[in-house]
Amino acid sequence: MARVGEWGRQTRTAVAARPGRVRAGVEIALVALLAVQGGRLAWIFVAPQPETTAAARVEVAPVDASIFQRFDAFFRTGDKSSLAEAAGADSDALRLFGVRAGGPDGGSAIIGLPDGRQVSVGVGETISDGLTLASVGEDYVTVSRGGSVSRLVFTETPAGAATPPPPPAAAQVMSPTSGAPAPVSAAASAAAPTGPVVDPQRLMAQASLRPRMDGLRIRGFTLAARGDGAALRAAGLQSGDVILAVNGAELNSLERLSELGGDLSGSSAAEIRFERNGRVQTTTIRTGQ
Missing domain, CATH: 2.30.30.830 (SH3 type barrels.)
Known part of the structure; x- marks a missing residue:
């Protein structure tokens, strides 16, 4: 114990004799510690970011609107x-x-x-x-x-499909309208059908329809004639017309368009509402059913 006490007295005496050196050593240690901490802080901002994992980089595929250009709802040859x-x-x-x-x-x-x-x-x-x-x-x-x-x-066609008969040279029935007509019931169409007789299969074979988009909604289908277009002319239609509705049912979806062929073949008459040069018109045809 005497030796320990003697060593403590000698240490205090040495520190008291050289206070400047002790203070300088403490300052150097503090500066070194601050430098280390500052370097670590700077590394947080300048270090390169880790690469994003494959799971985090998943992107939603864009909607392919070009499918509307490839859709063909009518028959071809x-x-x-x-x-x-x-x-x-x-x-x-x-x-x-x-x-x-x-x-x-x-x-x-x-x-x-x-x-x-x-x-x-x-x-x-x-x-x-x-x-x-x-x-x-x-x-x-x-x-x-x-x-x-x-x-x-799309370009393929049914084998052995019969050639539809030519349309009659009857005058078309067409009149302008200022608003959407009331739906034409099947009973009314069957009771007093008017207008030219047009074969539904020939009409569909000569028509190609492309959806007219209004934002993300379909607002009718733009008509383009295929072949000689005689059936379209007999029905009062031409290339550039926008078909809006058939028998009062709006054409506003691909599903509705896919049902159009069966609707025309299954009724004796059809009222077609269309837009031409910004003007809404109607034409009525008989299908001969």
């Missing part, structure tokens, strides 16, 4: 469908009317059946007995039956 060999004779008349490519479900398509009906099916769903929608592209679909896969595109 051409060669035999490529489905004839793979899908059998019953599927020769299959037609592709519209596609919705991409999406978490793989997409969907509107396909016309041999009996004239149109169905909307998704990837993996059955089109008809044994025939399944395999995939959907931007302007085509592939279908499979058993182990065989075939491709169907």
Whole structure:
């Protein structure tokens, strides 16, 4: 204990004899500590940011509005469908009317059946007995039956489709209207149909419709004539007309457009409301049903 006490007295004596050196050492230590902390703070701001993980960089794919340009709701003429060999004779008349490519479900398509009906099916769903929608592209679909896969595109047409008869040279019935007409009931149309007789299949074969967009909404379909356009002229229509409604039912969706062919074929008369050069007009046709 005596030695410890002696060592403490010697230390205090040494510090008291050199107070400047002790103070300088403490200051140097404090400056070094502040420098270290300042460097760490600066590194927080200048250090490169870590790369964003793949999960954080997921972006939403933009809406493909060009699908409206590729949608064809009416029949076309051409060669035999490529489905004839793979899908059998019953599927020769299959037609592709519209596609919705991409999406978490793989997409969907509107396909016309041999009996004239149109169905909307998704990837993996059955089109008809044994025939399944395999995939959907931007302007085509592939279908499979058993182990065989075939491709169907917009330009294909039903095999052996009969050529529609020429339209009669009857005068058209057309009158302007200032507002939307009241829906025409099926009973009223059947009771007193007026207007020229136009074959629905020929009318659809000569018409190509492109949706007219108003923001994100469809406000009618712009008509473009295909072929000689005789059936369109007989119905009082021409290229550039915007078809707004048929028998009072607004054309404001692709689903409604896909039903149009069946509606025309199933009624004896149809009132078509359209816009031409900013003016709303109507024309009435008889389908001969």
